[in-house]
Amino acid sequence: MELILESSADICRCWTSGNGKPAQWWQEGSIITRGKFFYECSRGQLAPRGCFSADEKKVQIGQTFQQDGYEFLCSLGADGYLEFKYSGCISQEGKTYGVGQTWADPKNTYYFKCKEDGQVVKKVAEGCIAHDKQRRVPLGETDDFQGYTYKCQEKSNGVIQMCSVGCIHEGVRYAVGQQWQDGDYLYYCKTQGGKCTKQCIGCYANGDKLFDGQRYKKDGTTFQCEIRRGIRRHRAVGCVISENGKEVNKVIGCRWYLHSQDSKIEQTCETNGQATKVVTVGCIFRQDGFDRIFLEPGRYTIWNLPKQQKAIGIACRETSTGADLETFNVEQLESRTVGLKYDTPRGK
Structure with missing residues (x-):
């Protein structure tokens, strides 16, 4: 900035460039723009008055304006020059x-x-x-x-x-992939669709982890761990019996026989939904290697032996382990059929 005093009459004028014009004389009170700032010609000098915002609006010294997400303060520096200072941040709502x-x-x-x-x-x-x-x-x-x-x-x-x-x-807390026990079931933490979920992946039984389809035995019942979409359960699928000194699983609905020289005891595996049990279907009387008479448990009959002038009594009596087939002389009928019901002789 250059100041020239021509005479006492011109003492209040200012010599400077501004407003897009080359250096010239400006009258007292004129507002002169230089770059991002504006001044006033006062008593022959350029007096700082303010700044211009990004949209070319005048901002007085000490006032603020917003631009590009921030608030700026138009201020006069310690050296006497105008300057912009960051004074704050603007939120999306303009606060x-x-x-x-x-x-x-x-x-x-x-x-x-x-x-x-x-x-x-x-x-x-x-x-x-x-x-x-x-x-x-x-x-x-x-x-x-x-x-x-x-x-x-x-x-x-x-x-x-x-x-x-x-x-x-x-x-x-469990990280993704870690497992934990909750009662009779096994869970793990899984990421699905960008979110963590608790997913049942198996069962717990007898202190062991079991996964879908695996089986275990408990209290005479064979259970299967079933994990399906929306379903988790320990499903009873069979009965555990002893056969030739070994534990054998018999599936629900399966039928088998306990053999003796003159009889067979037919049994099956049934379930009540929670567990299974071995049920005796009936007793079969055998003669000469053939099945002759079938009786349900708790029943008896009188049968005439083929080609013989002789009749015998046959009874199927329930026991704690199933049933026993008994034969007796008809003279013992009254004493040997107490608690039993008569049934017409029929084959199997």
Whole structure:
């Protein structure tokens, strides 16, 4: 800036360039624009008066304006020159926040902080808003909500959000892939569709882990672990019996025979939905290597022996282990059939 006094009459004029014009004389009170600032010709000198905002609006010294997400202050520096200073950060709603202040985004999912960075201020994403929409979770930290663990993370596209990273069962945290027991079932923490879920993957029985389709024996019943979509159960599938000194599984509905020289005891495996039991179907009287007479448990009959002038009594009597087939002389009928019902002789 160059000042030339021509005479006492011209003492209040200013000599300078401005308003897009070369250097010239400006009258007292003239407003002169130079770059991003404007001045007033006052008593022969250029007096700083203010700044121009990005949209070319005049901003007086000490006033602020908003630009590119920040607030700027038009001020006079210690050296007497006009300057812009960062004075705050602007939220998406247009509200100003000073250095150190925080605010949430319009959807209340994450929050920012206005921070100093040398001569400027920066709007920095600080963390996430918890699922209860009350608490704030800094970036990198976790929060538990309704049985799951969430971590505040910044994704590759810059989005900040609470990401599901684990499961919680009875107050214990489990990372993705870890397993735990809940009663008679086995669960693990699984990621599905970007979220953690608790998935049942097996059963617990006799202190062992079993997976879908595996079987175990308990109290005379064979159970199968079944894990299906929407279904989990220990399903009774068979009876455990002793056969030739070994434990053998008989599936539900299967029929088998206990043999003796003159008889067979027919048995089957039935279920009540919760367990199974061995049920005796009946007794079979055999003669000469052939099955002759069939009786249900608790019944008796009188049968004439083929080609013989003789009749015998046959009874199928229930026992604690099934049933026994008895034969007797008809003279013993009254004493040997107590508690039994008569049945017409029939074959099997």
